[in-house]
Amino acid sequence: MTIDAVVFDIGRVLIEWEPERFYDSRIGAARRQQLFEQVPLHEMNLNVDRGHPFRGSVYALAEQHPEWAEEIRWWHDCWLQLVPREIPRSVRLMQMLQSKGVPVFALSNFGTETFEIACGAYPALRGFDRTFVSAHLKCIKPEPEIYAILERETGVEPQHLLFTDDRPENIEAADARGWQTHLFTAPAPFAGRLVQAGLLTEQEAA
Template structure:
């Protein structure tokens, strides 16, 4: 079957997501290393992505790890600075697809509250035809159920979908369901993939 819809991850595809870089700037590499070695921030972030309350989860950790209270509060209070900047070429690709009438879907591990913060900061997140956000679904990639849920809700068969994500395990899970996939390592590589599949021309993907 031919491609009928394009599915974008968001973090590190449309918006950079680099918490360690943010903390290196704020507290220095040594303190950042101690922070991440002691406080399971990425595990907590996964729980937020599964639908747990952002404020309760992160500030609860600040109470649990008082030696890093200030740093944990930074994760909560300045979250948008970790989820930045936007990736302009990827946004152009999103809009080029929309301009051609190609359905464009989002499938992203994102908390309920954090996605609302991101939506206010990045208006292009409203430009998808459908959004599948893990916090609202109670599922996170690479659980096969989240891919099945997108198929069921969108009506697109697996072999009509092309998906890009920056994490190989998420790509592998989609591929196991029959989706076409592209491991995102930069916007130009994604553009080349869309050209190779005949979805965009070279000029449209520039």
């Protein structure tokens, strides 16, 4: 089956997303585990990805858990340290695909404010042919609606999309719609998939 466009997730595919590692470095693994067990940080972040205000969501959660207030506020105040660097080979693959004339789309769970911060730090994120961010669309992966929006707005048939994401549930949702998929674990296997699909040569994917 031919591939007419490649769809990238962003976090842990093109840029690192490591909140646990950040908190481990600040308060140690044991105390971080306590924090994440007692405070629904990831649930709060999903609401930000749905379009809730970033600072307001974080600071409201801090007020609800005064014993962890400082640590919770770090999620906002130190957010760029949760996404400490881009993943260079993944970015090269994205740009090489575009240089070969292959459209590249982003499909990512991201907040409105956090996406702007990330784009400021990592300009490659502004380079997609089309960008589909959950907060802008008011729905998140793996909900079917967000995949349907991408299909409708790009006009690419599902079976001609190749999607890579690090979360199995997001891949399964795309599979269910007939997308071609690749569960992202590291850049090298994904590079191999692009070569296998005939989108890049081995030299271009290196």
